Amino acid sequence: MSTVATTDPVLTPAHSTAISLRGRLQDALPKIVLAPSFVITLVFVYGFIIWTAYLSFTNSKTFPSYALTGARAYQRLWRWTFESDPPSSWYTSITNMAIFGFLYVGICLALGLFLAILLDQKIRGEGLLRPIFLYPMALSFIVTGVAWKWFLDPGLGLEQTLHHFGWTSFHFDWIKNKDFVIYTVVIAGVWQASGFVMAMFLAGLRGIDGEIMKAAQIDGASPLQLYRRIVIPLLRPIFLSAFIVLAHMAIKSYDLVVALTSGGPGGSAWLPSNFMYEYTFKRNEMAVGSASAIIMLMTISAIIVPYLYSELKEKAR
Amino acid sequence: MRKFMSSAAVAVVMMAGLGAAQAADVKEVQMLHWWTSGGEAAALNVLKQDLSKEGFAWKDVPVAGGGGDAAMTALKAMVAAGTYPTASQMLGYTVLDYAQAGVMGDLTETAKKEGWDKSVPAALQKFSVYDGKWVAAPVNVHSVNWLWINKAVMDKIGGTQPKTFDDLIALLDKAKAAGVIPLALGGQNWQEATMFDSIVLSTGGPEFYKKAFNDLDEESLKSDTMKKSFDNLATIIKYVDPNFSGRDWNLATAMVIKGDALVQVMGDWAKGEFVAAKKTPDKDFLCYRFPGTEGSVVYNSDMFGMFNVPDDRKAAQVALATATLSKSFQSAFNVVKGSVPARTDVPDTDFDACGKKGIADLKAANEGGTLFGSLAQGYGAPPAIANAYKDVVSKFVHGQIKSSDEAVKQLVQAIDDAR
Numbered sequence: 001m002s003t004v005a006t007t008d009p010v011l012t013p014a015h016s017t018a019i020s021l022r023g024r025l026q027d028a029l030p031k032i033v034l035a036p037s038f039v040i041t042l043v044f045v046y047g048f049i050i051w052t053a054y055l056s057f058t059n060s061k062t063f064p065s066y067a068l069t070g071a072r073a074y075q076r077l078w079r080w081t082f083e084s085d086p087p088s089s090w091y092t093s094i095t096n097m098a099i100f101g102f103l104y105v106g107i108c109l110a111l112g113l114f115l116a117i118l119l120d121q122k123i124r125g126e127g128l129l130r131p132i133f134l135y136p137m138a139l140s141f142i143v144t145g146v147a148w149k150w151f152l153d154p155g156l157g158l159e160q161t162l163h164h165f166g167w168t169s170f171h172f173d174w175i176k177n178k179d180f181v182i183y184t185v186v187i188a189g190v191w192q193a194s195g196f197v198m199a200m201f202l203a204g205l206r207g208i209d210g211e212i213m214k215a216a217q218i219d220g221a222s223p224l225q226l227y228r229r230i231v232i233p234l235l236r237p238i239f240l241s242a243f244i245v246l247a248h249m250a251i252k253s254y255d256l257v258v259a260l261t262s263g264g265p266g267g268s269a270w271l272p273s274n275f276m277y278e279y280t281f282k283r284n285e286m287a288v289g290s291a292s293a294i295i296m297l298m299t300i301s302a303i304i305v306p307y308l309y310s311e312l313k314e315k316a317r
Numbered sequence: 318m319r320k321f322m323s324s325a326a327v328a329v330v331m332m333a334g335l336g337a338a339q340a341a342d343v344k345e346v347q348m349l350h351w352w353t354s355g356g357e358a359a360a361l362n363v364l365k366q367d368l369s370k371e372g373f374a375w376k377d378v379p380v381a382g383g384g385g386d387a388a389m390t391a392l393k394a395m396v397a398a399g400t401y402p403t404a405s406q407m408l409g410y411t412v413l414d415y416a417q418a419g420v421m422g423d424l425t426e427t428a429k430k431e432g433w434d435k436s437v438p439a440a441l442q443k444f445s446v447y448d449g450k451w452v453a454a455p456v457n458v459h460s461v462n463w464l465w466i467n468k469a470v471m472d473k474i475g476g477t478q479p480k481t482f483d484d485l486i487a488l489l490d491k492a493k494a495a496g497v498i499p500l501a502l503g504g505q506n507w508q509e510a511t512m513f514d515s516i517v518l519s520t521g522g523p524e525f526y527k528k529a530f531n532d533l534d535e536e537s538l539k540s541d542t543m544k545k546s547f548d549n550l551a552t553i554i555k556y557v558d559p560n561f562s563g564r565d566w567n568l569a570t571a572m573v574i575k576g577d578a579l580v581q582v583m584g585d586w587a588k589g590e591f592v593a594a595k596k597t598p599d600k601d602f603l604c605y606r607f608p609g610t611e612g613s614v615v616y617n618s619d620m621f622g623m624f625n626v627p628d629d630r631k632a633a634q635v636a637l638a639t640a641t642l643s644k645s646f647q648s649a650f651n652v653v654k655g656s657v658p659a660r661t662d663v664p665d666t667d668f669d670a671c672g673k674k675g676i677a678d679l680k681a682a683n684e685g686g687t688l689f690g691s692l693a694q695g696y697g698a699p700p701a702i703a704n705a706y707k708d709v710v711s712k713f714v715h716g717q718i719k720s721s722d723e724a725v726k727q728l729v730q731a732i733d734d735a736r
Contacts (some may be wrong), residue, residue: 061699061701062415063393076734086712086718086727176504176560176562262505263563264563265504265715266717267708267711268717282704283700283701283735284699284700
């Protein structure tokens, strides 16, 4: 703004200060507008992270207590990490997280890409098909969970229906089975999110320059080669976005487990978020709950931060 | 991640609570509770009317969601913000937790005037009196060691009241042979643990139950009797239909009501479902004590915790407490709710056969010293321990813990961890 004042020397001093005041205000406007949300984020995200970290070193039970008592909560979690027979709740939670996270992200990416490629073949009725695939995303996890709970319940849904149709040997009770219940969570989760991933990939596919494709086709590339060598590598940024969206949805899924399985037989469908909520708010073991939240945060950081870092560095280059 | 969101939610609730408190009227009773189902709401209406007669308005502090978890979270936030409701529905050790935190009011004067010391069973006073001061008004007594049986099915298979655990198994066998699901159970940890409460009492007797599940005596927890209890649990679980996992308790009750199943082991809130379905005790359904537990009562109780409100709101609180423990309300409320009055001097004229039995049992158990807090319902030990116990029982039922030896080892370890 000072440049405005200096390039216009005929202005009276009073006029010039008015402009510079206005200018300064204009300059500061974005900061003023952003400040409240910045402060809110600072306090309610980072402030509470620090608070949670602090609580994990106390012996808080029902209410937060602020006397530091050492890392007893972490010691317990550490011991529970290796209690696999019978599995401790924490062991169940983290192994489920590994199974669910891997399958959910993997299948969603694969299925989403597959659907996007099919939809990208300039088929008729695309406008109708796209929202059909995308719509499950509009449902909350609770609705998804309840709907799939009824569908998968052996006494109500799929199994019962097929029995009515005469296929009485059909048997599918995963949702009641402690060893398989986590896979039903994967099924419901994938059903909900893969359409959304498809939309992301479809947008990416539409953004690819047609000239490159044509050139490759003239060079004699088969459709398979075309996708494997050119299209999919070009979609890399979409993979990154989709991965981040899916990964954080996987880590925060709590409601899906509750609505679909109510925790599963003997708590066998728990994810770490269920563990954290149960211990903090239902069992009044706030210290253990906080410690598990911190461990979750560190685990996510350990995966996401290096990945983001490498991706962003590449882009900057 | 959840944690931070919850913290934010807590903060929002705190602000909301603040607004509510500022608008508080001194002639108003603010009440936090999760009695939202039809019967429960009708039962509470009795109290609302009693209070309005004395000129006090009733204000629900709205908390969605049954089971009370959401309500307890909201209460925690309100208390953290220093804006107490007049009273809140609370269970067992929660009352003591809040009393320890120094936020509960003192109703000793009212208690003296109304003679609560004599009429309320000593076992309940353990939770409503803290440090010599009355901090809560018990509303009812539920007992959990009941069998609920469909009479038509019972007649069909020619069964009689089981007197011992083996009798019960024989009866279940009969039902199985007749093609009825013998035992209706919901596979949620609290339901499994509630049934196990009865099994332990039946297997080990009253002394053993008290030592193991109220005093948490390690020798008893480790003993062969506890192993035998787990063996008995394994035996009885074989009579459950394969689709039981995750089923709600009222759906299991519905199976008995409809005659799909013979028996449910459940607290007397199950009676509310029978009554709502227009069934009459001794005609359509039978209520027996779990075999081997006659003479003892494993209880839980709903309480109205009274908070330390400012003096100008005290009158409303005293009126609420007095109305809650009045004989007329205790009778009217518990007839609807299925439980029995929290004082032993309420006449049983309005109650049905099961209710009369329950009142008599409670009186006898109170006098005979066989009234025990249910560990599964949070009256035997603080929530951390009660939940650790539910975990172990549930893992045993669903096969993650494979033997009763292992179950006992896990139980001792889990309780030790949670101490």
